[in-house]
Amino acid sequence: MNVIETRDIVKRFGKVDIVKGINLKVEEGEVFGFLGRNGAGKSTFINILTGILRPTSGSFSILGEKVPNEEVKKRIGVLPDYTAFYHHMNAIAHLKYFANISGKKVTTAECLRVLKWVGLGLDANKRVGKYSFGMKKKLGLAQAIIHDPEVLFLDEPTSGLDVESAIEIQQLIIKLKEMGKTIFLTSHNLYEVEKLCNRIGIMKDGKLQKLGTIAELKAYYRSKLIVTMKHSIFPQDQEHTVIQWLNNMSEEIQREDEKTIITLEKEEQIAQIVRAFNQYKINIFRIEVDEPSLEEVFLEG
Known part of the structure; x- marks a missing residue:
């Protein structure tokens, strides 16, 4: 069952589209x-999904119900x-109150049961103004789950926390997952995303740029x-032929006189280039192969 489904969601402020036609399904x-x-x-x-804003155009549903819908909230x-x-x-x-x-x-x-569950049982009667930043994050999570919702939207749940507090929040999210909750999570913590998420979507310039499991996206990027x-400098009489051959190998090439950077799909292509350079009597002095980091995998561009 698709718990969240959006259809061509657009949000415009003035003449600028901030969200540009997003189609997404969350199971x-x-x-x-x-x-x-x-x-x-x-x-x-x-x-938009949580009802704070209305889309300029498009529609979406949560739990099979078209939103806005007070019962869904x-x-x-x-x-x-x-x-x-x-x-x-x-x-x-x-x-x-909430x-x-x-x-x-x-x-x-x-309330005491939920506060104990998030680790605030001993501080239940303390004024919130006395809470640390980490305690407020836990209280925010308790506030989100106190009415036993089926779907949770967690926006940067561990941002600004120390490592120990972040791990505690992550463990709570894992428990919520085990309870069958559907969780929509935003985060800048790539380790956290890899640890917690079944699938990810990457948004860029208002569009959903990539969508899939972490393994699928890693495989896609790391194949490059x-x-x-x-x-050595390309022989003048064969320079055009060599450049054309390289362009047939890849569309992503940067060239200087004695340096070429090329993006390839397969390791076998490196051997093809070496053989071709030997054929054209071009000496190769050094080859460096780089795979994208996790940051590049998730936040390309």
Whole structure:
């Protein structure tokens, strides 16, 4: 079952399209990672899905229901990147207040159970203004799940946290996944994405640039080898022939007199180039082969 499905979502501010026709399906029970550089349009898109913004055009559904839909809002939980807290309240009062907004009344016992689950059981009666940044992140997660939603939108859930606190939040997300929750996650932490997500989408310039499992995207990018060769100058009478041959090998080539950088699909092509250079009496002095880093795999361009 597709829990989230968008159809040609566009969001325009003034004359500028920030989100440009996104089509996306998120399946029941998966953790879907949504990535992109700052300014790519991620926050705008997640604000559309969570009802903060309305799309300029296109449509989407959550849990099989077309949105906007007040009943659907009661079945989702949201942890925004910047969560607003009422610092004069204690954690229990805070959760009761936000659960009531979601249309569900919760007992003190239910609040204590959720607070204990996120690691705030001993601080349940402490004013939120006394909480550390990490404790507020945990309270934000408790706020998102207090009404037992089926779908969770977590926007940068570990940003700004120390390593220990980030690991604790990640472990909670894994537990939510094991409980069958569908989770839509944005993050700049690539290790976190690899650890938590079933599939990822990469957004660039308002468009969904790539979509697939982490293994699929790694395989796609890592099949591309960036080969740098230092060599002697091409023979003048054969220079045009050599350049044309290289262009047939790859569309991505950078050339200087004694240096060529070429992007290849297969390692076997390196051997083909070596044989061809020998044939044309071009001496190869050095070959360097580079595979893209994880950052390049996920956030290309």
